[in-house]
Amino acid sequence: MLSRTANNIYWLSRYMERAENLARILEVADRMSKMPNLEGEGHYSEWRSAMIISGCEPLFEESGLPADAVAIVDFIARSEENPSSIYCCIQAARENGRAVRTKLTTEMWETLNDTWLGLEQRWNDAKRRGEIRAFLDWVKERSTLFRGTLYGTMLRDEAYYFSRLGTFLERADNTARILDVKYHVLLPEGEDVGGGVDHYQWMTVLRAVSALRSYHYLYRENPKPWKIAELLVLRREMPRSLISCMGEIVANLEGLAEQYGGRSPSHRLAGKMFSELKFTSAEEVFQGGLHEFLTKFISRNNRLGEDITRDYMFTG
Amino acid sequence: MTEPAFFDEMTLADGAVRPAYKELSDWLTSTPAEQFRLKRREADILFRRLGITFAVYGEGGDPERLIPFDVIPRVLSALEWAYMQKGLEQRVRTLNAFIWDIYHDQEILKAGVVPEALILKNSSYLPEMQGVDPPGGIYSHISGIDMVRVGENDFYVLEDNCRTPSGVSYMLENREVMMRLFPALFSQHRVAPVDEYGDYLVQTLRECAPRHVEGEATVAILTPGIFNSAYFEHSFLADQMGVELVEGQDLFVEGESVFMRTTQGPKQVDVIYRRIDDAFIDPLTFNPESALGVPGLMNVYRAGRITLANGVGAGIADDKAVYTYVPAMVKFYLGEEPILKNVPTYRCADQDSLAYVLDNLAELVVKEVHGSGGYGMLVGPKASQAEREAYAARIKADPSDFIAQPTLALSTCPTHVEEGVAPRHVDFRPFVLSSGASIRMVKGGLTRVALKSGSLVVNSSQGGGTKDTWVLEE
Numbered sequence: 001m002l003s004r005t006a007n008n009i010y011w012l013s014r015y016m017e018r019a020e021n022l023a024r025i026l027e028v029a030d031r032m033s034k035m036p037n038l039e040g041e042g043h044y045s046e047w048r049s050a051m052i053i054s055g056c057e058p059l060f061e062e063s064g065l066p067a068d069a070v071a072i073v074d075f076i077a078r079s080e081e082n083p084s085s086i087y088c089c090i091q092a093a094r095e096n097g098r099a100v101r102t103k104l105t106t107e108m109w110e111t112l113n114d115t116w117l118g119l120e121q122r123w124n125d126a127k128r129r130g131e132i133r134a135f136l137d138w139v140k141e142r143s144t145l146f147r148g149t150l151y152g153t154m155l156r157d158e159a160y161y162f163s164r165l166g167t168f169l170e171r172a173d174n175t176a177r178i179l180d181v182k183y184h185v186l187l188p189e190g191e192d193v194g195g196g197v198d199h200y201q202w203m204t205v206l207r208a209v210s211a212l213r214s215y216h217y218l219y220r221e222n223p224k225p226w227k228i229a230e231l232l233v234l235r236r237e238m239p240r241s242l243i244s245c246m247g248e249i250v251a252n253l254e255g256l257a258e259q260y261g262g263r264s265p266s267h268r269l270a271g272k273m274f275s276e277l278k279f280t281s282a283e284e285v286f287q288g289g290l291h292e293f294l295t296k297f298i299s300r301n302n303r304l305g306e307d308i309t310r311d312y313m314f315t316g
Numbered sequence: 317m318t319e320p321a322f323f324d325e326m327t328l329a330d331g332a333v334r335p336a337y338k339e340l341s342d343w344l345t346s347t348p349a350e351q352f353r354l355k356r357r358e359a360d361i362l363f364r365r366l367g368i369t370f371a372v373y374g375e376g377g378d379p380e381r382l383i384p385f386d387v388i389p390r391v392l393s394a395l396e397w398a399y400m401q402k403g404l405e406q407r408v409r410t411l412n413a414f415i416w417d418i419y420h421d422q423e424i425l426k427a428g429v430v431p432e433a434l435i436l437k438n439s440s441y442l443p444e445m446q447g448v449d450p451p452g453g454i455y456s457h458i459s460g461i462d463m464v465r466v467g468e469n470d471f472y473v474l475e476d477n478c479r480t481p482s483g484v485s486y487m488l489e490n491r492e493v494m495m496r497l498f499p500a501l502f503s504q505h506r507v508a509p510v511d512e513y514g515d516y517l518v519q520t521l522r523e524c525a526p527r528h529v530e531g532e533a534t535v536a537i538l539t540p541g542i543f544n545s546a547y548f549e550h551s552f553l554a555d556q557m558g559v560e561l562v563e564g565q566d567l568f569v570e571g572e573s574v575f576m577r578t579t580q581g582p583k584q585v586d587v588i589y590r591r592i593d594d595a596f597i598d599p600l601t602f603n604p605e606s607a608l609g610v611p612g613l614m615n616v617y618r619a620g621r622i623t624l625a626n627g628v629g630a631g632i633a634d635d636k637a638v639y640t641y642v643p644a645m646v647k648f649y650l651g652e653e654p655i656l657k658n659v660p661t662y663r664c665a666d667q668d669s670l671a672y673v674l675d676n677l678a679e680l681v682v683k684e685v686h687g688s689g690g691y692g693m694l695v696g697p698k699a700s701q702a703e704r705e706a707y708a709a710r711i712k713a714d715p716s717d718f719i720a721q722p723t724l725a726l727s728t729c730p731t732h733v734e735e736g737v738a739p740r741h742v743d744f745r746p747f748v749l750s751s752g753a754s755i756r757m758v759k760g761g762l763t764r765v766a767l768k769s770g771s772l773v774v775n776s777s778q779g780g781g782t783k784d785t786w787v788l789e790e
Contacts, residue, residue: 002566003577099542101551102561110365117364158579260580312579 001103006162007313008100012112013150013166015093019086020143021174023136025050026076028204030132033069047072053177056082073132078123086139090119105153108146115142158259161252162312168252169305172245173298178208179232180294182225202228209240229290230282242297243277249304250274256312264311269304273297323467323727324739325390336393336788339504344388344730344737352732355387355497362493368485368548383486384781389494390729390742390763391505397759397787400463400471400746403655405755406646408459408748411478411633413649414642415455418632419445429648430641434665438635440686442594444601445629448618452524452752455627458517458589459748460484463656465727472659472724474743476642478633479626480591483762483782484747485549488513488556490784491760506789508759514556516749516756521557521587523751524623533586533623536560536576538567540592540608550591564592569612572621587623594628636685636719637663659724665716673720674711677704680720681772682711695772697723726772729783731765741766743774744785759787 032046047069051057056075059082065071079085083092094116101109118138126135147167154160182205202223206212211231218237219227233242250270257263285293321329326337333341363382392400417424418435425432435441460481462474491510495502518535525533539550541563554561566576567585575582590597596606601614616622632638640661646654662669662680673680682694694707711718728739746761763783764774774780 001579002560002562003579004563004566005560006579095542098551100561102555106366114365162579 001158003313005100005103006158007309008096009103009159010162010166010309010313012093012096012100013163014170015089015096016112016143016146017167017170018084018174019089019093020140021171022054022076022084022086022089023139023143024208024210025053025178026073027133027136027140028208030073030136031207032200032204049181050076053174053181054084055177056084077132077135087119087123090116090139090142103159105149107149107153111142111146111149115146118142156255158256161255161259164252165249165308168245168248169301169308171240172242172249172301175209175232175240175242175245176294176298176301178205179229180291180298199223205232209238211238211240214238226282226286229285233285233293234277234280234282243274246270246274246277253308264308266304266307266311269300269307273300273304322725322739322741323465323470325465325727325729325742326739336391336396340389340391340501340730343501343504349736352387352737356385356732359385359387359493359497362496363489366489368489368552383776384767385490385493386731386740386765386767386781386783387494387497388730388732388737389501389784389786390744391786391788394788394790397508399655401757401759403471404461404746404748404757406650406652406655407461407473407476407642408456408750408755410642410646410649411459411476412454412456412750414645415478415627415630415633416453417649419448419455419629424645424648427648429644430638434635434637435632438632438638440629440631440635442629442632444614445627448628449620450617450627451526451620451623454524454625454750454752455630456633457520457524457625457627457750458484459750460745461656461748463744463746464659464724465742465744466725467727471656473639473642473656474659474724475636476633476639477745478630480593481745481747482546482549482591483745484513485552486782487747487760487762487785488552490762490782494784505786508787508789510758510760513747513758514553516758517553517589518557518559520749520751520754520756521589521623521625523753524625525586526621526623528621529586534559534584535587535589536562536567536585538562538564538588538590538592538610540564540596544591546591553589559589562588564606564608564610567610567613569610569616572616572619574610574613574616574622585622587625589625594631597624597628634686636661636683636687637665637716640719659721662720663716664711664718664720669720670711670715673718674708677708679723681723682707682718682720684717685719686717695723698772723772729763729765731767731783733767733769738769740769741772741774742783760785 029046029050048057051060051072054076060072060075063075063081065075075082075085077086080087082088094112097104097109097112122135122138126132150163154163182201202225203212205228206215206223209232215223215228215231218231218235231238231241235241236243236247238244253267253270257267325334326341327333360382363385368382414424418441424430425435456478458481460477460483462477463471464474465471487510521535522533535557536559537550537554539547539561541547544550551561560576562576568575568577574585574588576585592608595603597609598611598614599606599609600611613622617624617628640658640663643654643658646652662673664670664673673682678696680696682696684692687693694703696704699707726741726743729742730737731740733740742763742765744761744763746757749756763785764776764780765783766772766774767781768779
């Protein structure tokens, strides 16, 4: 397979996943902003954390836009100046897909193309009716549809492995970021989450990764920060947890190794990251500090992405 | 001046419906006009969803446009097709023989059948290709021969496209869309399929692989990239053939071979179906500014270590003055009578013809010998006096750059337009695949239709559309 093609496919999946995660982040912020008992800065801090997670805060400040909810939502969802907006991600996904149409199934291409063609209309409708959530739901739905189409129709070969690698590297990054932004309100081990707002904030972390119900099912108790962290870092049952993502990354690298008849250096880093998660306990994570742990993870995850690109796509 | 009588492919002058159109005519009568509008909208949505667009950058508006598609098919009988197929095979065989001859012994020039100056001083003649042996001896692997019809048995070749004829993806996708829109109509007709085109193409290309290749040759399509107007077609064909779609940056030359950069390191390529013009293919040999091509590619080609399809230098056969000699070439190379007729053509390079052309501009269509796409031509009867005068000045400045043809009474086909179903002028581009071993064609081609009432210009860049073309089985 052409190196350029692998690169396009990998980024196609990353951008689709990113668009979905941005929608999730905005959804949570929107939900928080509707809380009646938030006082003073409460509102804005929720929007601000959405910007921190999506990494666009410096760019937003540069833009000189008013720091209010409407401007921030526009900036993260629709802005063409923000290369990490939902709009730009879907555009980039589609451009990457268009460059490698021959490697996509017809269904994948149609899903991708329809998403791009419908984007403007959906956004305008949602804005007009003041129902931003309808737009975010639609983005999530399109991403889910794309992933499902990919999963259900794509040949299990190198193209598939590269696209899955893109999905899970991006997802791991996102889960780690969402968790990290909340680290500063983490309470000591064992304690219940404090007042209404805290509680609500932790619930929203769970919602952001579609894990609220799973949490209740697995822990059968009220959300506790360190258990939430455990769920999102170390529980393999949880499909957006770091360990789950790493497991998928290792499996897809294995798929490549099998097809190509050999491993590349990036396999070692992925394997190492995966087994460390496997043999780490929640206590150990907290002893060293969750923030430190997540910061290290995010940087290693980045490096893994770069290594994979270097090993297979000869771009670096 | 009386309105010339056009041959309509469905309805004869006396009102009788031609046999090939019998079912279609009934269908047109029984289908309410609203239905066509709905289906047309549906077709637009399908084309957009499939991403079948034709890119026009730098003119403002939507950069990804749809070529207008007419939902009423054009029908050709089995007999009509059999005649055309025979004629097309003969013509393409001749054209390949001609290009080979030009780049080798130039027998046809020595025999005085084609004037030496027309070839050797032609900008489409590439001296770099003299003596080069392309694998299989084929230059035009994919030929698009533009044909028009003026009567029941009157077919003419309008021009030969031996360089990089495009449009075949529309032939294939038009069929796909028609089958989705009107499945019932297909069960009433015995329409010959066209979807084996991709298989034929890859077989043709593999048969033309360089001699040293053992086993199955590796084929790739070379595209200028996603900003090219025909990018959709390039990716579509790569898909149909199951081969890689590469850009110049994906290829490199090392030693005597061409490689593509893959996830597993370099992989040797044997046949390149290139959709890049000669001038851009190798910055070391031709245009040094080209970022689209592959440095060193021509050396490998000259050494016979890679097949380029179409071959370099094939454009000499597309020249509209050279065209006038094709019937003579058929006799010269094959010793046969030409099956397909040429449109009578005046070469402005000849003094007598030039005088005639200038005197009769109002009746003629004048074209640049290297032109394509309907650009730079004069349709005499449609032009104003001022336009004709301006054009006459251009002809006088360089007569050998122009040819003229009588304005043909192109046949019409029923077409869905604003006012309802009305006759519109059409032309036809079938695609002929040549390897040294065989000639392959699918039964069909691209029908282009001039959507404006009375217009004879069918080019998509000039407001033309396309139709599905049905060749009926016996």
